[in-house]
Amino acid sequence: MATGDRPQGSVRVVLRPPGTTRGAYGRRSAVDTARSDEKPQRALGSWSVIDRAATALDATGYSSRVRVLVADAAHGVPDEGPFDAIIVTVGAWDIAPTWLDQLRPDGMLVLPLVMNNVTRVIAFRRDGDHLASTATEVAGFVPMQGDSSHAGQVFDLPDTNGSTVKLSFDSGVPADLFQLDDVLHAGAAEFWSGVTVGHGISFADLHLWLAWYLEGFCRLSADGGTELATQKRWLPFAVVRGAGLAYLVLRDALQGAGAEFGARAYGRDGQVAAAALIEQIQAWDRAGRHAPPAFAYWPAGSRRSQIPADAAVMNKNRGAITISWPPSN
Incomplete structure (x- = not known):
């Protein structure tokens, strides 16, 4: 992850043991993760992944610009941020409040969001007290583990x-x-x-x-x-x-x-x-078949009275997601 006092173009990457999320790229960006175990163990191969990443970054001259960490990024990274972008590369059932806390006001959050067992990768930007989608893609990811996991x-x-x-x-x-x-x-x-x-x-x-x-x-x-x-x-x-x-x-x-x-x-x-x-x-x-929908995320404390009347609402633990389909011609 990269903080504001780092040079332009600097990147920090957060890597976790196998089965967890990874991160982001870009100037002052964050690659978020969720843990798979309370304590990573070498027997799982987690440290070899981290060692290989660090070795490769050093060999290609990026070790001064890319930092490899082991952390449960669902809780944020203390003393880091704010970030221009946070990218989550594991299926997230909800949006962690720390991601919003560590995202710049004009920053972008990109994550595979799980909605009743169907996933879309959604790019969000802030729109007042909530997030509004700017782009979506069809994709599937392994589910998040650790404190932010969801058991169906x-x-x-x-x-x-x-x-x-x-x-x-x-x-x-x-x-x-x-x-x-x-x-x-x-x-x-x-x-x-x-x-x-x-x-x-x-x-x-x-x-x-x-x-x-x-x-x-x-x-x-x-x-x-x-x-x-x-x-x-x-x-x-x-x-x-x-x-x-x-x-x-x-x-x-x-x-x-x-x-x-x-x-x-x-x-x-x-x-x-x-x-x-x-x-x-x-x-x-x-x-619904003639145009893609728009999504919004309303964190706890946001004004849900502002949710459009034609939007469907799906409650999550830390907020709510809405979906709206453009009027059909």
Whole structure:
């Protein structure tokens, strides 16, 4: 990390043991990290990473401009900053208050922000008492560990082959998941939305839309040996409603027009779950697929009364994230 009294172009990098975040670059920039262990141990290879970085920096003549540290940057770095930029390279469920404390008023914070199990890399700048996004990218990162980690919940569903399908919930876990115990043992029904996507066209914002607006949303994964693992053209996004489970599937659209989105449903309430999924696919088609959304982060103490009426709000431990989609033409 670089402080204001360092020469222009100076950089400090914070490295952590494997599985943690890393940092930033640029004049007076910070590369933030979160710890993976209370005490890094050589047995994990953490010190060899740090040693190699220091050796390489020295060999290339950057050792006087780049400082290698071991720290839990979720707590900030004492006696450092403020920084022009802070870049986080691990999935962050929330924004640490120290990052905002050590960021210049006109500085930029870039981080992979996890929102109900879907991640976007977002560049934020200050806008009064909150942060407003200036750019976003689709990406995935390993989750943050240490004090800023977030533990979701995983529910195992046995299938007819004796293997396991996993439902991963970020938050808002339905209270009656016991109703799904044998849901995969019955046959499946498919329902179709009429919404299509052309070949080679990204629909990543559909995943984001579902994460924000679909109650009971979860991520779906299948162990080897499950019937689901042998199937094709399904996506790892699902919804639970009562005794029903439905997940996102694709089929060829008519006349070679790409693929159509649908839902494959199981259980007594499978049709209810499928209807909820189809409803949000169609809502995304009307209002979310034509332009990227904007995000804002409202830290604790900010004036949430200023949040626009059309923004959706997702609460976090230290603040709230909002998402707004431009009006559709």
